[in-house]
Amino acid sequence: MELEINGQMQNVGDDPDMPLLWALRDIVGVKGTKFGCGIAACGACTVHVDGYPVRSCQIPVGSVDGPVTTIEGVGSAEQLHIVQQAWIREQVPQCGYCQSGQIMAAIALLDEIPNPTDQDIDDAMTNLCRCGTYPKIRAAIKRAVSLGQEA
């Protein structure tokens, strides 16, 4: 089986039941997407399929029906995504383990609502962070909005 991942066709193995998360990590070898719970409860595994945020531990690779974008595919070394830039400006990550998922969720939020309210942020940002970086995540989302307006 092949899937488009970060703009490239990639072999994702031959087990259609394998969750996208494990195909990405163990077969394709893109490991920025993390395993946290395996039951859709934490969001560490969030990626975009066709631009929508999904919890990749819940989607069998056989039922992925669009191009997949992971944290490795949202920006480039020369030009980070504006949300990644905001994350650095606000010094968000602590252990960092949840942050790929948080950034993917934030990008999806801003694609849908370019200038979210606090309530919008609360509703969209449901991922767990055991290090408790939430106030900084909130600040970084707002920072991304202002960086976007400057640009």
Place this chain on the structure above:
Amino acid sequence: MNVAKIARRTFLIGAATVAGGVAVGYYYVRKPYANPLEEYLGEGEAAFNPYVKIGQDNTITVITPRAEMGQGVHNTLAALVAEELEVGLDDIEVEHGPGDFAYFNGAMLEEGAPFAFFDESFLAEATRTFMRPIGKVLGLQVTGGSSSMIDAYDKMRQAGCAARHMLVSAAAKQWNVSAKEIDTANKFLINTVTGEKLSYGSLATAAARIDLPGELKLKARENWRILGTSPDRVDIPSKVDGRAVYGIDIDLPDMVHATVRISPRFGAESVSMDDTAALAVKGVEKVVPVQTTTGSGYGVIAENTWAAFKGAEALEIEWGEATYPKSSDALYSAIAKRLDSPADFSMRDDGDVDQAFADAPRDKLLEADYRVPYLAHACMEPMNATARWKDGVLDIWAPTQAPTVLQMTCAGLVGVNSEDVRVHATMLGGGFGRRGEVDFALYAVELAKQTNGRPVKVTWTREEDMRHDTYRPAMLARMRARIDNDGMPVAVDMHLAGQSVIASVLARTFPSVPPSGPDKSLVDGAFNQPYSIDNYRVSGSAVDLPVPVGFWRSVGNSCNAWFHESFIDEIAHMTGKDPLALRLELMKAHPAALGVLRKVADMSGWGRELPAGRGLGLAHTLSFGTWVAMVVEVAVVDEEIRIENVWAACEIGRALDPENIKAQVMSAAIFGLSSAMGQEITFEDGEVVEGNFDEFDGMRMRQCPAFHIEILETYHKMGGAGEPGTPPSVPALVNAIFSATGKRIRTMPLTSEIDFVA
């Protein structure tokens, strides 16, 4: 060194048994460890000391040998060296470096001394002086106890200073001028007479051979450029684009994947096992037994992690019976029984407590029992490790807080010396004390014995992680106070009972070492608080149960601070005193405590008129050398509690990176608040019930309050940053709920009596 001997020495100290036992010869204390970098040098690289190496191409590498688990330790450690080496953080590469005894942590054991932080008596100081070198003799490379900066503050600045001194001397020789005539800038040495320049790298090899004078002069604080500021963290760029490598991301040529199923009943083994269905799972290669001091069960080796998980699920195993109280209720009863008999020990016993209570009239007496449950760490990254056992060398890649402890314990599984075990530390997806354990590495080594030299990465499921944690012990507290006619407490007596963390760690990590004296962590956060009360006793009783318990962010302080600070609040309420005024009075001997109390009162507008259904709660805890006063504000919304604001004033003595310290205090407070908001590990049939975040969750964004944190630097000793925010968060919350609702809750989690806005 023999493991049992090492361990006995180590843990005796942790258990605060100082007298006898430990003989530390001057020779061992003085003799430096060999520089571990010598073994790993690249072409043209020169090592100046265990912390600094410089390449001919002018690449400067600073070794930051502590676990980066989110606390930003690599940044501040690197800053200590960079400050003295006169380079910027942008000018250097930062590496964790090899696991090695040379990177011992001396300060952590010092913190283990059974004295309050403010106790500077001869005995307290003598004990600390005595303990510091023991960390060196044992070579304990451990990250914990909020001790990294206290430990590194002198030694890593000295490492930078020494390297700079050697470079300057080499340049002086080269140019035949005096060292005074040499300046440094941007990784170059400058001859101020002629204007000539040479890179650090071009002189590195020559400089590394230069002898150091007996004493080096460190920069005065007013000349610091980096320390005391908050530079961007060096680890953050790799954490926003997916590049950071955690233990779970290790990928090696020819590697196989695996997971484990360890007995869910502690100490029990399997009675029968059928792996037919597991072996039928596509991609599963092998099922192998695992037998270690931390648990026994099976490993499933497969082509990929998913196959290993499915294989493990398909294993049919009947486990042996639990030989201990099987339910939460039965466990709580076993602990409660200890409260009815005299305590094992007291670590504070001022005045004559028994006498003070003997004739106390009923209406001057306050009594209360408190209870907290077992808690999991629930690090975001599930436990994992990778091991390779090939050609007589054992390699371990792991997100670990204790590389040299892994070396010592894993060596025995394959019958080599600890020197023949190489530990490669990765980034940690959370630690909180859980990753100072060795179980994840032991299992990986067990599996590596069965893969013919192929590396094996062992990843636990979340359920395996949550049901095989080393839990924060459940604790019960019996408190009483006698109030005088002015409404002041003249006697306070606290008896705390639960499992000893030290005894539990010791039994699974170094089973040949017999248990030792009283465990300070049983009473930590209660016996050593800066209160003056005439008759004041804090006692502990260790309950012997086989549930594995361990170091959970702030350890004993995590619950004892709640017992202490909510009980103080109860006293204030009973006597009609303002909780702030009462604390100011009782802590008046300690200006540092008064400073943070007044500051937080000011920040939070303590005493302001509040509408009904709103409350402020205050708490103060001195832990890990840092004095933290915290105020929490809650609002009742549709009969549910919403935490709206947290104010904290923290006296840390010296703030090496103020913004990072604030981030740690916030993180630590959220960690504590999360526990109070609903976390509980429960038991049925001897097994942990909760398996995943649907049953044991942490605070989420929509529940997160606003934080307002200030750092003070007036105390004459530096404190730690990673943990002190946790202890006061829970009592401040509980006290706020009391003030908003009149409900005094004495059992954790609070969800047993109230609901939080979801």
